[in-house]
Amino acid sequence: MSGSRVVALGHYQPERVLTNADLEKMVDTDDEWILQRTGIATRRIAAEKETVADMATEAGANALKASGLAPSDIGQVIVATCSAIDRSPSTAAQVAARLAIPSAVVFDLNNACAGFCTALATADHTVRAGAARHALVIGAEKMSDLVDWTDRSSCILLGDGAGAAVVSASDEARIGPAVWGSDPSRSNAVRLVNEWQPRFEQEGQSVFRWATSELPAVAVQACERAGIAVGDLAAVVTHQANLRIIEALTKRMGLPESVVVGRDVVESGNTSAASVPLALSKMAERGELPSGKPVLLFAFGGGLSWAGQVITAP
Structure with a gap:
């Protein structure tokens, strides 16, 4: 195999929807002001006890199911995040345990907002080098934990959620150079x-x-x-x-x-x-x-x- 490709995708968002009207009751702002400056109408906010690992697992499970692969096929799990609070075990290790992925190399990657594309490139390099045949790459954040809800310039921006991709070996390069x-x-x-x-x-x-x-x-x-x-x-x-x-x-x-x-x-x-x-x-x-x-x-x-x-x- 000389390349890799994205074979499946998955995502997860929390149930709670925070609207601009909701924010009007929390800080000095309004719907028109937010839309003009950001274009944001709503955002999803995780439950108090819902963690980055919880959301990453849901997105990863959806991508894995869509790929048709077994958990034992996955040789690498990368979670891109800057909001996870757990240092060890990593979020990726928690995801692997919950999805019954038995022996993959697992690690978190923090390159802030550029994290997922960085992690995708890393998985591409891993698969093309032959170090794994299939990789699970996830971007997951609980940004609501990092928000100052009294700061109208920042609290209007951020939301929570996760997205995932399964990367597999391919006879052609279907993921371009980073x-x-x-x-x-x-x-x-x-x-x-x-x-x-x-x-x-x-x-x-x-x-x-x-x-x-x-x-x-x-x-x-x-x-x-x-x-x-x-x-x-x-x-x-x-x-x-x-x-x-x-x-x-x-x-x-x-x-x-x-x-x-x-x-x-x-x-x-x-x-x-x-x-x-x-x-x-x-x-x-x-x-x-x-x-x-x-x-x-x-x-x-x-x-x-x-x-x-x-x-x-x-």
Whole structure:
């Protein structure tokens, strides 16, 4: 086998829906203000005792079921997260135990919002090197634990959830080369502060300018490295940070109207490392991803880091 491919997807979201009207009762804000600045209408909030591992397990189980593989087939489990509080056993180890995956290599990966695409590239490299034949890659976050609910600039943004993909060996490379990197000189632009009770903070205008001015060219580079033109894409799924960022970034990429753009941020909010696989899985469930067609995944955020690749839709 000379490559790898995404063979199945799955996702999970908590039951509780937090609307903009709900937020109006909590902080000095209103629906119009939130929609104009972020495009977010609702977000899902996990139950108090619902953990990152709980959500990751549900998404992973759905992806594994869709793949038709047995738990014993999985040789690697990676969970991308920046909100999990457990250091050992890792979230990935907890997922493997709950899904009865017997002997996979398991670890968590923290590259903030770029985490899932980074983890997907890592799984691709693992499978292509022959170190595992099948991998389970999950992005899962409980961002509601990190929110200052008195800060109207940040509490309107974040949500909880998880998305997952099963990666398998393939006779052709169906996951393109990763375009990834970071700008540590600006790492404080998005941050989690206070070690014992972390809180999400960001410099919103700086992040907006960076994402919309510097990253479109990087996203196009991911297409070039995969050997396709931007116009050949069937869909683009970026990090669901803010609808204004998504629309500005994809516009500056020069996408034709035929390309479907993920806008799950409207109903799910910003779920950090979970946002790309969550949006991707929901698009597939709705029939918006034609099987066998190229899809650009591109994530960015804290670090400041970015990661992306073109995959073939399962």
